[in-house]
Amino acid sequence: xxxxxxxxxxxxxxxxxxxxxxxxxxxxxxxxxxxxxxxxxxxxxxxxxxxxxxxxxxxxxxxxxxxxxxxxxxxxxxx
Amino acid sequence: xxxxxxxxxxxxxxxxxxxxxxxxxxxxxxxxxxxxxxxxxxxxxxxxxxxxxxxxxxxxxxxxxxxxxxxxxxxxxxxxxxxxxxxxxxxxxxxxxxxxxxxxxxxxxxxxxxxxxxxxxxxxxxxxxxxxxxxxxxxxxxxxx
Numbered sequence: 001x002x003x004x005x006x007x008x009x010x011x012x013x014x015x016x017x018x019x020x021x022x023x024x025x026x027x028x029x030x031x032x033x034x035x036x037x038x039x040x041x042x043x044x045x046x047x048x049x050x051x052x053x054x055x056x057x058x059x060x061x062x063x064x065x066x067x068x069x070x071x072x073x074x075x076x077x078x079x
Numbered sequence: 080x081x082x083x084x085x086x087x088x089x090x091x092x093x094x095x096x097x098x099x100x101x102x103x104x105x106x107x108x109x110x111x112x113x114x115x116x117x118x119x120x121x122x123x124x125x126x127x128x129x130x131x132x133x134x135x136x137x138x139x140x141x142x143x144x145x146x147x148x149x150x151x152x153x154x155x156x157x158x159x160x161x162x163x164x165x166x167x168x169x170x171x172x173x174x175x176x177x178x179x180x181x182x183x184x185x186x187x188x189x190x191x192x193x194x195x196x197x198x199x200x201x202x203x204x205x206x207x208x209x210x211x212x213x214x215x216x217x218x219x220x221x222x223x224x
Contacts, residue, residue, distance in 0.1 A: 038154040041102065043203050051188045051203055052105035054211045058174040058185070059107070059135055067179050068086070072119035076142060 083131035086124050087116065097128055098192055098199045105188075105201060107133055113199060115170070115192075125170065125190065137170040140186055143215065149189055151202060159193045159200060168192040173215065183212040 004012060011021035017037050024031035034042050084090050096114050103110050112128035121142060127133035140147040149169060151161075161167055170190040175182045186209035192199040 038157060041203070044205075047203060047205075048105055050211055051185075051201070054174065054185050054188075055104055055106040055135070055172065055201075058172045059133055061175060063175055064177060067175065067177055070179060071122050071136070071175070074119055074121045076120050 082114075082126075082128050084116075084124070084126050085131055085134035086118065086126075090116070092128070095197075098197045100199045102200070104190070105203070122173065123170070125172075135190075136173045136175055137190065138173055138184065140169060140171045140184070140189065143184070144186070147186065147209075149191075149202065149204075151191065155191070155200070155202060159191060159198050160196045161193055166193045166195050168194050174212065180216045182215045183210075184215050185211050186213050187211045 006012065006022050008022050008025050011019050011033075013019050017035075018040065019033075019035040021033040021035075022030060023033040036042055080094060081089060081091055092114055097112050098114065100111055100113055102108065107127070110127040110130055110133050114126050114128060115137070116124050116126060118124050118136065122136055122138050125135040125137045159166075168191070170192065172185045172188075172190065173182060174185070187207050188201050188203050188211070190199060190201050
């Protein structure tokens with residue numbers, strides 16, 4: 001991991017087209033301004049991590065045949 | 080082409096049915112190609128073309144939540160090359176549990192697919208009131224009342 005020290009108003013650049021700027025510092029809160037191309041996704045770490053965990057748990061479950069059969073036979077009108 | 084699937088074994092699929100997920104899904108960044116196959120009337124399987132073990136059980140949020148809505152930001156709409164509402168399919172991932180009544184659905188981060196362009200992406204909202212783990216059967220019961 002690369003660790004850099006920056007002051008208020010300073011920035012770092014990641015590659016040619018991503019810039020992360022320190023916009024405000026107040027106590028233990030730091031406000032970042034992020035400029036990135038629209039195809040680059042920028043998410044808060046904890047939000048991304050929660051979704052990653054949920055995806056993992058949804059995809060890795062091994063389900064018994066009786067549950068799968070029940071799901072297959074559920075009808076739209078039941079809802 | 081022939082692929083291996085988690086729930087249907089070996090399957091022959093049409094390449095034109097493959098949906099491109101250019102950045103994968105969170106936790107599955109290396110799976111870039113998926114197909115959707117019906118699993119009964121209510122559920123479908125979002126299956127990775129390249130990894131049989133990577134398969135999500137999905138459903139339409141609208142079966143359970145008539146008033147469900149998702150407001151996609153402009154950059155997301157552009158990424159998926161969405162031009163009209165007819166382009167868009169919304170799916171939500173189900174975490175199936177044993178017993179089934181413990182199952183939950185991720186209404187927070189729906190999978191959005193441009194059905195005409197065959198491009199998909201999981202939408203990660205900046206803010207959302209919807210739960211990552213909404214009980215599925217709670218909603219069924221509520222709507223039956």
